[in-house]
Amino acid sequence: MPDAVVIGAGPNGLVAANLLADEGWSVTVLEAADTPGGAVRHDRGVHPDYVSDMCSSFYPLAAASPVLRGLHLEREGLRWSHAPAVLAHPLSDGRCAVLSRDLETTRRNLDGFAEGDGEAWRRLTLIWDKLGPDILQALFTPFPPVLSAARLAAKLRGAGGLRLARTLVLPVRRMGEEEFRGEGGRLLLAGNALHADLAPEAAGSGGFGWLMSMLGHSHGFPVPVGGAGALIGALVRRLERLGGTVHCGQRVDEVLVREGRAVGVRTQDGTEVRAVKAVLADVSAPDLYGKLLAEEHVPARVREDLRRFQWDFGTFKIDWALDGPVPWKAPEAAGAGTVHLADGVDELTRFAAQIAMRQVPDRPFSLFGQMTTSDPTRSPEGTESAWAYTHVPHEVKGDAGDAGITGTWDRHDRETMADRVEAQVERFAPGFRSRVKARRILSPTSLEELDANLHGGAINGGTANMHQQLFFRPLPGTGRPETAVQGLYLASASAHPGGGVHGAPGANAARAxxxxxxxxxxxxxxxxxxxxxxxxxxxxxxxxxxxxxxxx
Structure with missing residues (x-):
């Protein structure tokens, strides 16, 4: 019997397993899929000469995470690669906002939108230089982060105190308007806020947009050399070197509870795997409380709160094998790993409003990834392995366009939505479609089939809006990995601090x-x-x- 059973071999589950193994625990990881990784995997399924990341790709939070840095995965062969520029946000008139790890490059670019906006960006980076380390420490430690929060509060007084706090809880639209005269800085903040399910008018979206922008400035948006799965490979090798085991194709159907304590799990084929000390679940909160635990082990208040649990937006993704570089109208976009595609903040608001009305957007804001630009090993020289994803509502009540997309995500829906995303790319890169050798469509249902945690294509483990963060995550009054069942810990992105590949939910569960x-x-x-x-x-x-x- 192992000391601990970990359900799920995603990055959080593997981080948890590694930290337990570091303390001498014997650990067994059970993964439902045929390969480990969860939403961090790659393959050659689009074209045999092209490496495609199946779900996530860019990892600024991994680069910043003290949890992952502490595992020293470079000793297991993990290497990181960066595109020349972090991200770009082109406009249809040919202008382009660019975020670089080099501050002067970003300043010059933003001054091209409005004189003085480069200096405004520099002021935001100075605040990050002062507060960033404590923000990250608070973000990646269990809630409440007492020591880091105390340090942060002391530094806040010297950095503007309540005025700065007010700025960070602003909607990103308002924050951009207050900080910048031109569109460039506003676009960088707003596009980064839309990496989560935060509308430009949502409270706190300004702080999230600033956080992601500053991570890009300080750490870049790096990718693992060779494909996203290289990160998982390093975690698995490290765990196995410490004596842990990972078993794939082993779906857990039930957490076994005896007298209020988790004592193991039962897999789909009826096998019981007992745990001497703990069970850690890298599964969504609704799946843990609603499927893996028998009803009698879930308090009535938890069951009631689960009815109010909110998922983040659904996701629709396309992978492409391109026979040449993307023909961007704005040449600055060619060197960026990530490209945001929306013709201004107003279009971002329109996009988010359509999702709120449960309509499939007609001009979908798309995050576009240029993987060969970021890592030349991804495809033959002179070509590009690329992808784009956009968001859609979980429950579709109508199509904001005129193509009749229903949300069943049948062949008609998939092909029509893929064509719509490609049309959005064409607005900023005329001739893009002529470069496509092959494409793969991953609808919300396809993503959930790849990883059960991606419910309806939700990639954040639950909304990032303020009402489901901190001590509201995943349910009011929680905020920590402990559950009502003794010895059972929530180790997924549904737990604080939430989505992103950084390992903090797994680390928090292991430490608990x-x-x-x-x-x-x-x-x-x-x-x-x-x-x-x-x-x-x-x-x-x-x-x-x-x-x-x-x-x-």
């Missing part, structure tokens, strides 16, 4: 499990008595059995 005082356990009528001490000085579980009629 490690802090907990072990208790006596019974499996198959045999009690393993406490006869020795573990590394923390608390009693550990030995192998000497003694019969007992119950679990304590």
């Amino acid at each position: 499990a490690l802090r907990r005082r072990p208790v006596r356990r019974v499996f198959s009528g045999v009690q393993h008595m406490l006869t020795k001490r573990d590394r923390t000085g608390e009693p550990g579980i030995a192998d000497s059995p003694a019969p007992a009629p119950h679990t304590t």
Whole structure:
């Protein structure tokens, strides 16, 4: 019996498993899919000469995460690569806002939109230089982050205090209007806010747009050399080197609970895998509480709160194999790894409003990834492995366009929506379609089939809006990985701090499990008595059995 069973071999599950193994725990990871990785995988499914990331691609949060840095995955062969520019936001008139890791490059670009906007951007970076390390520390530690929050509060007083706090909770539209005279800076902030399901008018979207922009400035939007799955490969190798195991094709159907404590799991084929100390679940909160736990183990208030759990937007994605570079109207976009496609902030608002009205957008805001520009190993020289994704409502009530997309995501819906996204690309890159050798369409249902955590194509584990963050995440009054079941921990993006590839939910769950005082356990009528001490000085579980009629 392993000390811990981890459900799910996504990045959070593997981070949790590695941290437990670092402390000498034996760990078994069970993954439903045939390969590990969750939403961090790549393949050659579009074209045999092209590497395509199947879900996520760019990892600024991974680059900034003290959790992942502490694992030293470079020792396992992981290497990062950057595009010349972090991101670009072209407009249909040929102008283009550019975010670079080089501050002077960004300043010159924004001054081209309005004199003085480069200096306004520099002021935002100075605030980040002062507060960024403590913000990241607070973000990546369990809630409440007492020490980092105290340091942050002290520094806030010196950085503008309440005025700065007011700025960061502004809607990104208003923040852009207050900070910049021209469109360039406003576009960078607003486009980055739309990486989550935050409309330009949503409270707090300004702070999120600023955070993502500053991560791009300080850490870039790097990609793993060779494909997204290289990150997962490094995590798996590290875990196996420490004695942990990963078993794929093992879907967990139930968390086993005895007298209020998680004692293991049951897989789809009926196999029971017992855990001596803990079960960690890298699954969505609705799946954990609504499917894996029997109803009697879920408090009535939790069941009631789950009815109000809100998913983030659905996602529609296309992968392309291009026989040449993207013919951008704005040449500055050619060197960016990520390109935001919307003709101004007003178009972003229009897009978000259509989703709020449960309509499929007619001009979908698209995040476009130029993977060969970011990592030359992704496709033959002179070509481009590319993708774009956009958001759609979970429940479709109508099509804002005139093509009759219904939201069933049948062949008609998929092909029609893919053509609509390509038409959006053509607005900013005339002739794009002539470069397409092959394409692959991943609808919201396709993404969920790849990873059950991506419910309806939701990539954030639940909305990033303020009413489901911090101590509201995933449910009011939680904010921590512990659950109502002793020894069971939520380790997915549904937990604080939420989505993104940074490993914090998994790390928080692992640390919570490690802090907990072990208790006596019974499996198959045999009690393993406490006869020795573990590394923390608390009693550990030995192998000497003694019969007992119950679990304590």
